[in-house]
Amino acid sequence: MSITDEPSDGPVVPDGRGADLVAIAGLGLRQAEAEAHLEELAALADTAGFEPVGRAVITLRRPHPATFIGRGQAEDLGVLARALEAGVIVVDEDLTPAQARNLEKATGLAVVDRAGLIIEIFARHARSREARTQVEMARLEYLLPRLAGMWTHLSRQVAGGPGGTKGEGEKQIELDRRIIRRRIDRLRRELRRLDRGRDVRRRARDRIPKVALVGYTNVGKSSLFNAIVDAGVRTENRLFATLDPVVRRVELGPRGALLVKDTVGFIRKLPHHLVASFRSTFEEAGEADLLLHVVDLGHPAAQDQLETAERVLEEMRIGDVPRLTVYNKIDLAAPALVARRRELEPEALFVSARTGEGVAELVDVLGDRLLGRQFVETFVLPRRSPELLALAHRRGEVTRTEQRDGLVEVTLRGSLQVFRELEARGAERVVP
Ligand SMILES: Nc1nc2c(ncn2[C@@H]2O[C@H](COP(=O)(O)OP(=O)(O)OP(=O)(O)O)[C@@H](O)[C@H]2O)c(=O)[nH]1
Ligand SMILES: [Mg+2]
Secondary structure, eight states: OEEESSOOSSSOOOOOOOSSEEEOEEEEEOHHHHHHHHHHHHHHHHHTTOOEEEEOEEEOSSOBTTTBSOHHHHHHHHHHHHHTTOSEEEESSOOOHHHHHHHHHHHSSEEEEHHHHHHHHHHHHOOSHHHHHHHHHHHHHHHGGGHHHHHHHHHHHHHSSSSTTHHHHHHHHHHHHHHHHHHHHHHHHHHHHHHHHHHHHHHHTTTSOEEEEEEBTTSSHHHHHHHHHOOOOOOOSSTTOOOSOEEEEEEOGGGOEEEEEEOOOBOTTOOHHHHHHTHHHHHHHHTOSEEEEEEETTOTTHHHHHHHHHHHHHHTTOTTSOEEEEEEOTTTSOHHHHHHHHHHOTTOEEOOTTTOTTHHHHHHHHHHHHTSOOEEEEEEOOSSOHHHHHHHHHHSEEEEEEEETTEEEEEEEEOHHHHHHHHHTTOEEOOO
């Protein structure tokens, strides 16, 4: 179900068939945007083990406090979902516990919201002790306010109707809440302990420069990580294939070594319980000397994904770590699109983790930025040489550019290798 501002033909647009789900997207969207969100939601649902059987776009002016969508719309949705033999309705919005409960009543089916779905995926994919602890904590915190609804379901099933067992149910909820809160406290302590362990490991490798790959989920961070390190981390065409941070040491010959780190992907509207739980993972990225922000260039929502990732970086307060945009999957993108991007962003890198194109240059850039001794020099570039300016941006850190007599003068911090390359291609060093 996708919720748009634009009137659609009917309330629901089913497609596909199968067994498990009717899906959904955000509020105040144009139709095309809603469909893109639905596409992503279907991928998420698939990753969570559901089989999407249909989608519905629902036109809505504003959310209803009680049921989120209108009651009539909810009933229609229930009819459609049952006709498709769906067992679950997934809504691409965060519902309040009461809204979820009321929607379940109105549709007669289980309802999962976006946060619940993402938490479910994280729960299935977490491998390390730390990731599992973080996910369990997020899951319990999500569950806590929703317990009441679960107990009404249960008491109705057991007693054949509400009323009689109400007192019992409430007592049970209180008890459960206490148990869950205690468990959350225990997990929190455990996380602090694991965190201290990590501090020790971290300090041991403190002198080696660190690079972290960040970006939206499924953009190819792990593939690129592999291409850089050849480390055998698995890549999967699944959202959130990577939940545990992975670090590898990369030797760059006589220049020294780097630590490269793969991270969990970001996603639009990451549930806030998860953000809180995974803060330590993200904080580690914040300690990197350089972030590689990986973007899937050919993805129709690339811009949106890039902005989402930037927003998450800001929220995590790691927005000020130096970063380099790396456009991946250029083997899939139209050459004209790649060319246009290159022109717009001369300092970005363009690679294909699959074919290996651009990876060698990326590794060079990492070496220059993090290992080469850094010097500051000023060059006058030959007339009309945007590619040299781009090179200066990519391989060094440009601190000043100035037009002088129709020529570009650029001051940059960089390694001797970069300066030599600029000179070899016609740039003239300005002697101070
Ligand atoms: N064509 C093409 N496909 C790629 C490229 N890089 C990655 N992929 C594919 O994109 C999918 C996702 O790759 P991953 O490396 O798992 O992506 P990720 O960003 O690590 O994803 P999460 O860990 O889930 O956030 C896989 O099917 C990869 O094979 C590329 O350069 N070209
Ligand atoms: Mg990954």
